[in-house]
Amino acid sequence: GNSVTQMEGPVTLSEEAFLTINCTYTATGYPSLFWYVQYPGEGLQLLLKATKADDKGSNKGFEATYRKETTSFHLEKGSVQVSDSAVYFCALSEGGANNLFFGTGTRLTVIP
Amino acid sequence: DAGITQSPRYKITETGRQVTLMCHQTWSHSYMFWYRQDLGHGLRLIYYSAAADITDKGEVPDGYVVSRSKTENFPLTLESATRSQTSVYFCASRLLAGGTSTDTQYFGPGTRLTVL
Numbered sequence: 392g393n394s395v396t397q398m399e400g401p402v403t404l405s406e407e408a409f410l411t412i413n414c415t416y417t418a419t420g421y422p423s424l425f426w427y428v429q430y431p432g433e434g435l436q437l438l439l440k441a442t443k444a445d446d447k448g449s450n451k452g453f454e455a456t457y458r459k460e461t462t463s464f465h466l467e468k469g470s471v472q473v474s475d476s477a478v479y480f481c482a483l484s485e486g487g488a489n490n491l492f493f494g495t496g497t498r499l500t501v502i503p
Numbered sequence: 504d505a506g507i508t509q510s511p512r513y514k515i516t517e518t519g520r521q522v523t524l525m526c527h528q529t530w531s532h533s534y535m536f537w538y539r540q541d542l543g544h545g546l547r548l549i550y551y552s553a554a555a556d557i558t559d560k561g562e563v564p565d566g567y568v569v570s571r572s573k574t575e576n577f578p579l580t581l582e583s584a585t586r587s588q589t590s591v592y593f594c595a596s597r598l599l600a601g602g603t604s605t606d607t608q609y610f611g612p613g614t615r616l617t618v619l
Contacts, residue, residue, distance in 0.1 A: 397545075423606050434593055434610040435546075442606075480545060484606045490536060490561060491608055493545035 393418050397481045397494030404471055404501050412466040412497045414455075414481035422483040424448075424457055424464040425491065429478045438466075438479070471501045506530065509594050509611040517619050522581045524614045526594030534597040535577040536561075536608065537569065539590040546593065552577055584618045591615050 398413040416422065423442045427435040439448030444459035453468045464481060481494040507528040516522050526535065533554050538546040538561075548561030550569040558569050566588060568580045581588055594611040 395545075425607070427610075434612040435595075436610070437607055440607065484608075490548040490551055491546070493547075495543055495545040 393422070393483060393485060393492045395481050395483055395492050395494040398497050400478075400496070401498040401500060404499070406473055406501055406503050407470045408501075410466070410468040410471045410475075410499065412479055412481075412499070414464045414466065414494060416462050416464065416481075416483050418462075418483055418485060420485050422485045424455070425482045425484070426453070426455055426464070426466050427480040427482060427493075429480065429496070431477070435480065471499070473501045473503055475499060476501050507594060507596055507609055507611040509592075509614050511614060512612065513615050515617045515619065516584050518585060519583050522584050522616065524579045524581075524592055524594075524616070526577045526579070526611060528575055528577075528594075528596045528609075528611075530596060530598070530609075531574055532596035532598050532609075533574070534608075535571065536595040536597070537567070537577070537579045538593045538595065539563065539588075540593060540613070541590050549579065549592075581616075584616075586618050589616060589618045 394417045396415050425440045426438040428438045429435050439450040441448040441457040447456045455464050455466045478496045478498045480496045482491040510525045536551045537549040540546050547563050552558045552571040555574050592614045595608040597608045
């Protein structure tokens with residue numbers, strides 16, 4: 392079956408620190424992979440996606456590379472800001488499937 | 504430019520009452536979804552709909568009913584609310600099925616439901 396395992400939180404970093412949030416997945420086929428972000432009091436927003444092996448998704452300084460050999464899609468950012476404080480969800484969708492499979496979410500707090 | 508909206512944003516009800524959560528999207532997306540978000544579980548799919556009058560169960564459908572008479576609306580009803588249904592509920596939509604260019608889901612702002 393499909394599942395996503397995500398790094399447990401919470402994560403607290405100082406401003407300008409390097410961020411990594413680990414995500415690994417299990418899928419029966421060739422999924423698309425996503426990172427969604429949820430800011431306080433809001434719904435989920437798509438942060439980035441990758442649809443095939445070795446693709447790199449990027450947005451707002453965040454990056455994640457689809458690694459088929461390690462079944463991973465780790466989220467990275469070189470220098471976090473206070474405004475990046477949010478909950479980050481890794482998710483997958485198999486081609487033709489009708490829903491997303493989510494990880495449990497990682498809460499990031501960035502302190503000045 | 505409303506996108507996808509949910510109402511109410513907050514709801515407090517009592518055990519045994521019927522509650523309906525509304526979801527409306529302005530994009531004419533074919534697919535719509537209902538998820539619940541609980542600590543330690545991430546988001547779990549309750550029901551989804553591929554088009555008007557077509558619905559199907561997700562991972563946690565028990566205690567919920569959905570309908571989709573119009574493409575733009577996808578209400579979720581708790582027929583007899585229980586405390587275990589206290590959660591944050593998110594509606595989402597997607598343009599089409601299949602294909603990597605159309606598999607992105609767009610989420611509403613959520614409804615926080617408390618069942619006393």
